[in-house]
Structure formats: C-alpha cells, structure tokens
Amino acid sequence: MGATVFTQEYSSPIAAPRLFKALILDSSTLLPKLLPQFVKDVTVLQGDGGPGTIEQVNFAQEGPFKYLKHRIDEVDKENLVCKYTMIEGGPLGEKLESIGYEVKFEGSSEGGCLCKMTSKYYTVGDGQVREEDVKEGRESTIGIYKVVESYLHDNPQAYA
Template sequence: MNTYTWSLEIDSPVGASKLFKAAVVEWHNLALKLKPDGIVRAAAVQGGGGVGSVREFNLTYAMPYNYMKERLDFVDNDKLECKQTLIEGCGLGTRIESASTDIKFEPRSNGGCVCKVVSTYEAIPGVTTEEEITKAKEITAGIISAAEAYLLDNPGTCL
C-alpha cells in the first residue's frame, strides 16, 4: 500500500480559538453559508461536535467528489487541535483505503494564528493521489479562508 502525506501552513490575522471554532468545530453549521459554491448540505449526523462526532457534507459539481462523511477522532478545544478521519465518500474504497487529517491552530503574538494541517492517505495499490492531494490542499485553504473572511467581516461574532 502507498502512503501519501501532505502538509499545509496557513497564516491568519484571526485569533486561533475563533478560527478553530469556525473552521473545525462549527464548520458543519457554517459551511453551507460560507462555501455555497462547494457545499449543498452539511450536517452533524452523530454527536455534538466532540470526539466520535460524525459530520457529512454533500458537495457541488465543482468539487471532485459529491459526498463525504468524517469522524472527529480527537478534539482538544484548549490546545486548538483535532484529528478527523474520512469514513465515507471522497474516493474511499475506490482510490484510497483511508485518510486522516490533523489540524492545529497556534496563536501568534500579533493576535493572529497559524493553522497547521497534516493529512495522510493510504492509496489503493496502483493508484496515485497527486490530483487528490492538490485538490485537498485547495479545499482546506478555502475552508480556512472562508472562515477567516467571515470572522473578519463579523468581528463581534461569538461562536
């Protein structure tokens, strides 16, 4: 089996705790409003946002896949980090055996933060994931950017 790992760091002027909450913890509630070009439905289908919670997203034609379901395996609201595992959709079973993503938001002294993302895929033998990796990085950056823009446009927002 082939393992592929990619990482991404995104600097933001938004505070770490607010961006973590908007882009990770509450993303299933904000996604449709903030990314209507990519998401047609988003919902928590199990749990209340903590460990073991499952969320599903129905995606538009602009996305490479039309559906994904993820489980939150680790959430630390104090350390502003989480781990998510893909459990359905996005090529699971046809292109990849498994996929997980670790996300951490680190505060900066200027009041902003840096979002660090590390994602690991186990590809089905004979399948390369370069296209998926490129698209996943774009989608991840888009989620962070949409949450950031929302929080900058709505500075009084208390998530």
C-alpha cells in the first residue's frame, strides 16, 4: 500500500468557530439542507459524532457516486481540528483503499479564518495518485465551503 499526501488552504471571512461548527459538527444536517441537489442525506450508522462514529453520505441521483462512508477519528472542539477517514464508497475501490483527512480551522487577524486541509490517499498495491487525479474532489470541497460560508454570511446568528 502506498500513500500520497496533498495539502490545501482556504481563506474565509467567517470566524473559525462558526465555520467549524457548521462544516464539522453539524454537516449531517446542514449539507442536505444547503445542497439537496448533491447530498440526499447523512446517516449516522454507529456512534455519537465523536471518534469511532461512522457516517454514510448518500448522494442525489445526479452525482458521480451513490454514497460514501466516513469514520470520525478525532474531533478537537477546542483546537478546531477534525480527522476522519473515508472507508467505503465514493472513489474507493480498485485503486484506492482509503483516504484520510485532517481539517484545521485557524482564526485570522481580519476576523475570518484559514482552513488547512490535508488529504492522505492510501492506494491498493503500488498505485500512485497524481494531483490531477484529485483536482475535481478538491474543487468540490472548496465549493461546499463557499456555499456554507455564504449561508453563514446571510444568517449571522447561525452557529454563533
């Protein structure tokens, strides 16, 4: 099994605690509400939202995947960090065994935040993952962040 790591950063005008609450702590409720054309629902299969929890994201018919499953590895509410692993569905299969994610939200001097994201792709055998292979997924993630950011901007009391 090989592993390839990619990092990216996203700067947001939304305060780190609000974005963390919306994107991490309440994503199972918020994403189907804001993106019903992509996310049908999110179901907790086991756990209480903390480490060990397994969630299944079911996608709308128009999406490229039917579902994916995540295992929550760590949720640090004090330091605004979440680590989770995609364990089934989505892009996993013949070439990818799993994908580990770490997302950290850091406050910025302007009142917004910097989101630092690390993705670790674990391949089957000696497979390789190139940046162009993950470009669409990375762009999709930023698109989700922008939708949530817009919602929080338009609803200043939400997740305050």
